[in-house]
Structure formats: C-alpha cells, structure tokens
Amino acid sequence: MKTELTVNGRRERLDADARTTLLDALRVHLELTGTKKGCDHGQCGACTVLVNGRRINSCLSLACMHEGDEIVTIEGLGEPDRLSDLQQAFLSHDGFQCGFCTPGQICSATAMLSEIEAGWPSHVSDDLDRTPELSSTEISERMSGNICRCSAYPNIVEAIKEAADRRRG
Amino acid sequence: MIPFDYQRAASAAEATGLARDGATFIAGGTNLLDLMKLEVMAPSRLVDINRLDLGGIEDTTGGGLRIGALVRNSDLAGDPRVRSSYPVLARALLAGASGQLRNKATTGGNLLQRTRCYYFYDTAMPCNKREPGSGCQAIGGATRLHAIFGTSDHCIATHPSDMAVAMRALDASIEIEDSAGNRRSVAISEFYRLPGTTPHIETVLKPGELITAVLLPPPGGTRQAYRKVRDRASYAFALVSVAGVVEMADGRMKRVALAFGGVGPQPWRNAEVEALLEGKAPSAELFEQAAGLLVAKARTQAGNAFKVPLLQRVLSATLNELTKG
Numbered sequence: 057m058k059t060e061l062t063v064n065g066r067r068e069r070l071d072a073d074a075r076t077t078l079l080d081a082l083r084v085h086l087e088l089t090g091t092k093k094g095c096d097h098g099q100c101g102a103c104t105v106l107v108n109g110r111r112i113n114s115c116l117s118l119a120c121m122h123e124g125d126e127i128v129t130i131e132g133l134g135e136p137d138r139l140s141d142l143q144q145a146f147l148s149h150d151g152f153q154c155g156f157c158t159p160g161q162i163c164s165a166t167a168m169l170s171e172i173e174a175g176w177p178s179h180v181s182d183d184l185d186r187t188p189e190l191s192s193t194e195i196s197e198r199m200s201g202n203i204c205r206c207s208a209y210p211n212i213v214e215a216i217k218e219a220a221d222r223r224r225g
Numbered sequence: 226m227i228p229f230d231y232q233r234a235a236s237a238a239e240a241t242g243l244a245r246d247g248a249t250f251i252a253g254g255t256n257l258l259d260l261m262k263l264e265v266m267a268p269s270r271l272v273d274i275n276r277l278d279l280g281g282i283e284d285t286t287g288g289g290l291r292i293g294a295l296v297r298n299s300d301l302a303g304d305p306r307v308r309s310s311y312p313v314l315a316r317a318l319l320a321g322a323s324g325q326l327r328n329k330a331t332t333g334g335n336l337l338q339r340t341r342c343y344y345f346y347d348t349a350m351p352c353n354k355r356e357p358g359s360g361c362q363a364i365g366g367a368t369r370l371h372a373i374f375g376t377s378d379h380c381i382a383t384h385p386s387d388m389a390v391a392m393r394a395l396d397a398s399i400e401i402e403d404s405a406g407n408r409r410s411v412a413i414s415e416f417y418r419l420p421g422t423t424p425h426i427e428t429v430l431k432p433g434e435l436i437t438a439v440l441l442p443p444p445g446g447t448r449q450a451y452r453k454v455r456d457r458a459s460y461a462f463a464l465v466s467v468a469g470v471v472e473m474a475d476g477r478m479k480r481v482a483l484a485f486g487g488v489g490p491q492p493w494r495n496a497e498v499e500a501l502l503e504g505k506a507p508s509a510e511l512f513e514q515a516a517g518l519l520v521a522k523a524r525t526q527a528g529n530a531f532k533v534p535l536l537q538r539v540l541s542a543t544l545n546e547l548t549k550g
Contacts, residue, residue: 057231074231077258097259109326110299116255117329120231121273161338168324176303179319179459181474184308201323201458 057120063088064132067216074120079103081119082129090159094203099204104160105129111167113201130159133166141219142166149215153206164202165216169223171198190220226261229343230270237435241404244433246275250274252295253329254337255322264348265355267338279333279437282306290444291400294333294436298322298388309364309485311441313449313468317391317470323460332437336389336399336416337428340382340490343367353379354424368528370462374489375535380424384417384491385462386479391451392439393484393492394468400438401430410440417491424490446478447472448547452539463487465536471547477506478548483540485519488532491528495519507548512541 059070063086070081079096082088082105091114096134097114105114106128117124134140141160152158174193177184180197188194195213204212230248234240244250246271260266268458279293282304291307301307302318322330344350351359363371372383397413399534416428430436444461447470455461466486472479481502485493498519505511517539523533 074229075226096254097262101325104325112329113325116258116326118231118251118254118258120272121233121254121275123233123250140437164325171299171324174260174297174303177308177315177319179316181319184312184315185305197459198324201325210273 059120059123061119061122061124062126064128070119072119074118076119077115078105078107078117078119078122078127079114082114082127085119088129088131091158091163092159094157094160099203100157100160100165102157102160104164104202106167108161109167109170111164128163130163133162140166141222142169142204142215145215145222146212149211149218151212151215152204152208157202157204157206161199161202161212164199165212165219168195168198169216169220172220177180190217192217198220227264227267229261229268229278229534231273232270236419237274237277237279237402238404238406240274240277241274241402241433241435242493244404244435245268248272252334252434253297253326254334255326260339260346263346264351265346274435285440290441291329292439292441294331294438296332298327298330298332298335299324301388302327306367308527310444311391311395311449313394313451314348314388314391314441314471316451316469317387317466319464320451320466321387332388332439334414335386336392336436336439337430338384338386339394340428341370341380341385343370345382352421354382354427357423357425362525366528368526369456369464370487371526371529372489373520373523373525373529373532374493375419375491376489377420377422377424379422380420381526382420383487384423384427384489386492387451387453387463387466387486389413390463390466390492391468392441392485393489393494394449394470394482395441395444396482397442398440399436400440402435402437403431404433408437410548413492414494418470420490427490433469445472447480450543450546452543452546454535454539465532465539467536467539468492469543469547471544473548476503478505480504483543485536485540488536502544507544509541512544513537515544516540 092102094100098113102116249268250270279295442470463486468484470482
C-alpha cells in the first residue's frame with residue numbers, strides 16, 4: 057500500500073503492508089522511535105500522536121487510512137534545544153520515572169489543552185456549557201487514556217497545570 | 226493480523242458495493258483493529274468509509290437532530306445542541322472510553338461495537354458469538370461484566386456502549402442504506418437482536434448494509450441524566466448504568482424513559498417500569514417499587530448477582546436526581 061502523509065511537517069511516502077499500524081509506520085518505517093508501543097491495544101496511551109491536531113492512539117489505526125493527514129509526534133513538538141512548554145514542564149516537575157509513557161503523556165496533554173480551549177466538557181465537568189476549570193480532577197479525567205506504571209501522576213498533573221497557567225498568562 | 230484487502234470508498238454506493246464476501250466497513254477502527262490483532266475478527270476486506278460525507282450534525286425539520294454515522298464521539302459530545310438539548314447523550318459519551326478513543330470512534334461504529342466478554346476475546350476459549358455452536362464458557366465462569374437481562378443458554382454477554390444507552394432512552398432511530406441505495410430507518414428498540422440461539426447475529430443489519438445516520442426526536446421539556454458505575458473512576462466499561470429522561474408536569478412524572486447499560490445484550494428498557502412511574506408523584510416508596518419491578522426477571526450468575534441490588538440503587542438515585550425540586 058502506498059500512502060502519502062505529512063509527519064512533523066515533512067512529506068513522507070510509505071510503501072507498507074495494509075496491516076501496518078500508524079504506530080509501526082512511525083517507529084519502523086520512518087524511524088521516529090519517540091512514539092512508544094506499550095500495550096498495542098489502545099489501553100495505555102503510550103502511542104498517542106496528533107493527527108490533524110487531534111490526539112489518537114496510533115496503535116489502533118492503519119497507516120494506509122492516513123493518506124493526506126498531518127501527523128505530529130513527540131519529535132515534532134520539540135527537540136532538546138527547543139523544548140515545547142509541556143516538555144519543559146515535565147522536566148521541571150519530574151513528571152516521569154522510567155519515561156516510557158512520557159512521549160504519549162506529552163502528546164496527549166498538548167491536544168488536551170486545545171480541547172479545553174475549544175470548550176469541550178469532560179465526565180467530571182459540573183456544567184456541560186461552561187468553559188471547564190483546569191482542576192486536578194479535570195486533568196486526571198482528561199488524561200485517563202494515558203497510563204504511567206511508575207505512577208508519576210501527581211507530577212504529571214502539576215506539569216500540565218503549570219504549562220496551562222503559563223499559556224493563560 | 227490476518228492479511229486483508231484494503232479498499233477506500235468514495236461514496237456510500239461504492240462502499241456498500243464493496244462490502245461483500247466477508248468484508249467489513251472500517252471507520253474509527255478502535256474496536257475492529259483491536260479484535261483483528263487478536264484474530265477474534267478476520268475480515269477478508271476492509272472497506273474504509275472515512276471519506277464518505279457522513280460527518281455532519283444537522284437540525285431536522287421536526288426539531289430533532291440528524292447525526293451522521295461518521296461523527297466522532299468527541300465531536301458529538303462537544304456539539305452545543307447535544308450539550309444543551311440532549312445532555313444525557315453528551316454525558317454518556319463523556320463517560321465512555323478515553324480522550325484519544327473518543328476522537329476516533331464514530332457514531333455508527335459505537336453502535337456496532339462488540340462485547341468485552343473475556344471469553345469472546347480469548348480465542349483459546351469456546352464462544353458462541355465468535356464461533357457459533359462452540360459453547361459458552363462465560364456461563365458458570367467469570368461474569369463480572371455480564372448480563373442479567375435478555376440472556377440465553379448460549380450467551381450472556383453485554384453490549385458495552387454508553388452512547389447507545391442514552392440513544393435508547395431518547396428513542397433514537399438508525400438510518401441504514403443498502404447496496405441499491407435504498408434507505409430505511411429502524412428504531413433503536415428494533416435494531417439489536419437478543420442472543421437466543423444465534424448470539425453471533427447482533428443486529429438487524431443485512432450484509433452490505435451501512436449505517437448512515439442516527440436520528441434523534443425533539444427533546445421536549447425533559448430532564449435528563451446518565452449515571453454510570455464502574456470499577457475505576459475513568460476509562461472503564463459500565464458494571465451498571467442508567468440513562469433517564471423524565472418530563473415533569475404539576476409535580477408528577479408525565480413521561481419517563483429509562484435505559485440501562487451493563488446489564489443486557491443491548492441497551493435495556495422495561496416498559497412496565499416506565500408505566501408504573503408515569504402519571505405519579507415521585508416518592509422513595511414508588512422508586513423502590515419500580516426498582517423491584519425492574520429486577521424481578523433478572524437471571525444472574527455467581528459473578529454478576531451484585532448487579533441486582535446495585536442496579537436498583539442506581540435507578541433510585543437517578544430518579545431522585547431527575548425529579549427533585
């Protein structure tokens with residue numbers, strides 16, 4: 057299957073078996089190994105990437121279904137000498153232990169902040185119509201698709217809060 | 226994954242035409258690809274319908290809503306009309322899955338998602354749903370997620386959706402297109418089939434038929450709530466859930482619609498319970514009576530008998546919430 061898509065701003069051409077997931081295409085074909093394979097069944101969130109600005113589990117999507125799509129991975133969010141605000145906040149707050157879930161956490165959090173900006177409510181929002189507050193409860197609920205086996209959750213929540221506060225000024 | 230032929234359809238006619246001989250439509254793929262990796266499902270062809278023009282939410286002339294089959298769960302939950310007029314649906318969607326999955330999962334796919342019965346997922350086990358006639362190991366086995374209504378001696382699996390439970394309480398109907406381009410509409414109450422002796426046949430969809438939309442009738446002046454109980458605070462399937470839609474008039478319940486998740490092979494409703502409540506003033510005694518009537522015909526296993534008292538309490542709590550003040 058031939059597929060053309062944009063990854064981190066670069067046009068890429070894939071020629072892969074139809075069974076190739078977006079995750080495997082990124083890691084194996086394009087050698088972007090920042091995106092991690094955890095459970096490979098959409099339960100852990102380690103494979104989270106942005107597709108046309110939205111977070112998805114790249115393990116539960118076929119690469120050939122992404123013709124023309126714009127993908128952003130952890131590599132596209134920032135690099136060691138120019139970290140994104142969330143990447144810097146995870147470092148400042150020690151939002152990890154082993155680090156395996158971190159790329160997925162940061163991609164997920166990046167899109168999650170946009171979802172809040174768009175006014176999307178969550179399961180724990182009291183009012184479906186009001187712009188949600190960024191409380192710890194809201195962050196935890198909205199990040200429930202990303203699991204951290206080291207249980208660095210308190211620091212992950214703090215990191216996300218700080219990045220969100222800075223964006224709001 | 227077992228190899229398959231991949232085809233991207235540009236129109237509904239092309240999609241239904243390609244959906245022959247062991248083919249399956251793929252939209253979000255969040256459930257289908259999971260099952261294909263496990264080889265629980267092994268379609269010979271995937272017909273990708275993501276490029277079809279079925280992604281819109283429109284007002285209907287009757288004052289309801291027409292939700293395209295490809296509307297993503299997150300867009301549906303975030304739609305201002307759904308949030309203000311159908312809050313039970315927004316709440317049910319937000320109570321399901323994770324942010325990542327809701328961004329991908331579609332309205333049509335959510336209706337058709339498969340059970341999370343452990344035995345259905347485990348290809349080393351017999352399962353009448355996965356392999357007709359092979360038997361059911363869930364009966365007498367681990368049944369925490371399993372049904373207490375509508376089961377048969379062949380299958381006790383639940384339908385896992387939250388969204389469909391809200392849609393059942395809202396009396397939604399499902400628009401279906403066949404390969405000749407004919408469209409029909411099926412009430413959600415008629416869409417799912419009970420397992421009986423054929424648990425592998427889950428809906429009235431015929432081979433090649435495509436869900437194109439879900440239609441919601443006007444909401445009326447109703448109060449709505451969705452209450453879900455699960456094993457963890459987020460990202461887990463319902464042990465028990467209740468979708469309630471109640472219209473009050475002069476201190477009485479004029480109209481009551483209640484649908485239940487986590488307890489049946491389809492979003493469950495019980496007309497007798499609704500009839501008992503309608504026209505009456507809310508009271509703790511009445512709610513207790515309704516809850517007792519709801520579970521009167523429950524068939525339980527050792528592992529899911531807890532759902533009987535749990536469901537009664539969740540129903541009473543939901544009715545309290547919907548009728549107070």
